[in-house]
Amino acid sequence: MNRRWIAQIVILVLSLALVVAVGVVSEVRTRRKEQGDSGSWQVQPLAIAHRGDDSAPENSTHAIANAGADGADYAEIDVRLDADGVPVVFHDRMTGRLSADGDDVPVRSLHTHELQHMIMRQHDENFHVPTLDEAVMAAQHVNDHLGLLLDLKTGSADAGKLTQAVSKVIEQRDFSGRVMIMAVNDDAIAHMRKLHPDWQIGKCVSPAGHPEVGWPRDASFVVMRGDRLDPAVVNRANRDNVPIYAGVSSDYREGGRCLKMGADGVLGSSARSVHELSNRFAVTMRGNEPGQRAERPVWR
Template sequence: MAGSECVAQLTSRANRRWMTRILILVLSLALVLGVGMLSAVRTRRKEQDEVGGWQVKPLSIAHRGDDSAPENSTHAIANAGANGADYAEVDVRLDADGVPVVFHDRMTGRLAAGGRNVPVDSLSTHELQHMHMRQNGENFHVPTLDEAIMAAQHANDHLGLLLDLKTGSAGAGRLTHAVSDVIERRDFAGRVMVMAVNDDAITAMRALHPDWQIGKCVSPAGHPEVGWPRDASFVVMRGDRMDEAIVSRANRDNVPIYAGVSANYREGSRCLKMGADGVLGSSARSVHELADRFALAVHDGEGGSEAGRPVWR
């Protein structure tokens, strides 16, 4: 979660205004802080403050949407936007019809209200839409990626989606093409980041859209190696695996790195102090407040950098 990839092709009037604001910030920072600072803030949130200056913040990402609603539901996505997240991270896989749907597990059993435990890719879109899911006392249905994008678009004019592609190498091509088709049809490329654990999925999506934000999810549970492709737009990894050496390597590679911390916001604070570019957490409000605490004010003649990254305060 590089430079040209961050300025996606934006077509809506609102997104054009946002792009203009980012370009103004880039020009201002080039004069004030130098090129080294620029490379570090490209995929951090940039916004004007009340006195006409700029604030650069770590990204706040709600993991599987906001935890006030069932995971990966349209309700969770809407609440992520309402509670201040920059992105809602959601999991995407294909159903039996080849339609991208938003669901984390390969099997339905953990969330199926009736306990039916079958592979997601064995069910048609119609069957999934009519299977009752339940979590945290709330019923919901498995949304399609199309519905997830609409939920983000209706939440506000800037909430993005971080899509975690759930696939092995054999299905990487089908999933990336299907996901790409939905994003393009919904004109959502300017508000999406895509990541995967599987390198073939990353390569396939990169071949389709070299200008998109396409990153690597590294060091999942049970896998001790920490590495990423040379052309990764960003890296997402568990916060409890992140250390100064990894952050320094990401800095040298000019790759933004985001820490997944679940509900451990003390861990999130530790990662941001080391120089992480954002945090994925369960509560959109909590990650938003954490990002605010590490905001960097940039006014004429002000700002600081260390090893090419902002000094979070």
């Protein structure tokens, strides 16, 4: 008798865990909005601003704020370690492309205070490299729902250090419900997955040519360049029940093509443009319509 009760409890716990997991996947995959008391809801692809909105310098707190103000669901930003082991928001390994004075040195060789006193310039605007902590605060300040998609810039040697440092910031700011994390490096993904198996942790893939596209079995999502997206990749994502987001830069016609093909969202330079594109592909779902599933809508 006791064994039977224990088995039933185990089955109940596993069933509840599966329901929670499906809910998380659906929430990440699309934006959902209830439609009053009609029993229907609206879903639409995620609008992700690449390196923040392009009206401000890339990866700056200004770009993050503008992304939230112009309707993005997430601002994608790049995160790497400085000499103090502090996660900072900067795409390149070297500072030269954005340094106002042309100083071209590795970010990893600069202490936090040195990096933040280095003047960067883009779009005729001077700015300073923010820490991840400052980026999170910027997202929290702009509204109550803007998320951050963190692209971890690291090799295998520093993967553990970076994931630990990023994890600490996210936990201290109580931001885990508004963050997605991705990396090209599989060791970084594995380290973060071990630290936080319940977080949304994905793979950034941009294969050259047309090789078979692969991602970790437990990936929460996949991000790849839109011009590399094809039906075979979409079918693979559908089979694995993994959301896939297409990076399209400023080519929003390409973004539309990717959404029609089955992508679950787009990364683009302009928050306003990806927001408008997402709105155009909104779908109203009704529970009594045969063949429709809220977790995998067909964009029209």
